[in-house]
Amino acid sequence: MNACLTWLLLQGVGALPQPHWPHTFRAVYTSDDKQTTGYYASDTRPTVGASRITFADGSRDHLCSYYHTNTSCEQLTTGGFRYLYFPKVADCCKCCTYSTGSYECGGPVGPKWVSNATGNLVYLGQEQILSRACHKWGISGVFPGKLNYYFQDVETGLPCGIDGYNYLRTPAEPADDQYLFEPGSVNLAVPGSTFEVPPLCTSSRYCGGKVCASGPDFHQQLSMLV
Numbered sequence: 295m296n297a298c299l300t301w302l303l304l305q306g307v308g309a310l311p312q313p314h315w316p317h318t319f320r321a322v323y324t325s326d327d328k329q330t331t332g333y334y335a336s337d338t339r340p341t342v343g344a345s346r347i348t349f350a351d352g353s354r355d356h357l358c359s360y361y362h363t364n365t366s367c368e369q370l371t372t373g374g375f376r377y378l379y380f381p382k383v384a385d386c387c388k389c390c391t392y393s394t395g396s397y398e399c400g401g402p403v404g405p406k407w408v409s410n411a412t413g414n415l416v417y418l419g420q421e422q423i424l425s426r427a428c429h430k431w432g433i434s435g436v437f438p439g440k441l442n443y444y445f446q447d448v449e450t451g452l453p454c455g456i457d458g459y460n461y462l463r464t465p466a467e468p469a470d471d472q473y474l475f476e477p478g479s480v481n482l483a484v485p486g487s488t489f490e491v492p493p494l495c496t497s498s499r500y501c502g503g504k505v506c507a508s509g510p511d512f513h514q515q516l517s518m519l520v
Contacts, residue, residue, distance in 0.1 A: 310417045311429045313408035313446055318342075318484045319453065321475035324424070327457070327468070328354040334473050335488045338404030344372035344489035345402035347473070352380075354469045356460050357389060360505045371402050372489045378506070379495055386494045387501035391510075403456070407433065408444055420448060426477055428454035435459065445474075452480045 320335040332348040352358025352367025357378055368379040371392065376399050379386045392401035408415060414434040421430045427448040432441040437459050445454035458471035502508040 311446075311448075313410075313415070313429070313431050313444055314451055315403070315405045315408045315444070315453065316482055317405065319480055319482050320484045320488065321453070321481070322479040323455065323473040323475050325472045325474065327470040327472040330354065332473075334475065335484050336402050336404075337484050337489065338402050342486075342489070343402055344370075346370050346372075346488055354462065356462060356469060356471075357505055359462060360503055361385070361387070361501065370489065370491065370495070372491060377491065377495045377498065378501060379492055381492075384494065386492060386498045387506070388495075388498055389501045389506035391507070418443075421445065423454040423474055424477055426454065450480075452482075 316336075317339050318337045320333070322331070323334050324331050328349065330349050330351045330353075332350055334345075334347050336345040337343070338345075347369045349355055349358060349367045349369075351364065353363040355367060355369075357369065358367035358380075361378065362380050362383055362385065365380055365382045368377075368381070369389075370377040370379055374391055376389045376392065377386060378389050390399035392399055408431065416432045418430045418432050420427050422428070423445050428445040429448055431444045431446075433444060435442045435458065440459040442459055443457040445456070446452070447454050453475055455472070455474035457473075460469055460471045461467050462469045500507050500509045
């Protein structure tokens with residue numbers, strides 16, 4: 295092998311950038327697909343395992359819009375449940391579980407999402423996200439043939455945003471889970487109070503309907519009795 299080429303390889307020149315998803319961070323986002331803005335917070339440390347996504351208007355979110363439109367919505371994932379909270383109309387319900395039960399939904403997005411453990415991640419180059427250069431990766435998900443995307447700031451290594459394939463009621467109504475983080479808003483410190491369950495949600499019903507669970511299944515009922 296050419297000595298110069300060997301030296302370059304040893305120096306890592308030409309190596310592809312590696313994605314990194316912080317265990318904890320919070321940011322202000324904007325979303326063209328959801329036509330709204332909000333706040334995104336995540337803490338995937340084993341002792342916490344929670345996330346909170348707020349929507350100034352949840353009308354174009356797959357879950358929120360099924361129950362209320364033209365109002366704010368929050369998706370709080372903590373303590374094994376994903377809650378849908380509508381503060382302006384004083385409503386809250388449990389959508390699904392991510393720790394037990396047969397009607398599972400995704401828990402908080404964590405570092406495993408970009409680990410490429412199953413070879414489902416591909417680097418796609420750079421893209422401008424809110425006027426800054428960001429690395430872009432495509433990640434195969436639960437929808438065959440549909441990629442999810444992760445963007446990471448070229449300069450800081452912090453998340454620029456995510457764009458997960460989704461729709462409103464049918465695939466003919468695209469509405470991705472797109473959260474593009476405002477430059478300078480990403481903060482790796484997340485107060486524990488961020489994931490506190492609102493009083494209205496603590497004893498809330500199951501949401502039901504076509505997009506959420508209607509109630510606890512046998513496994514959950516059994517765990518409540520132990």
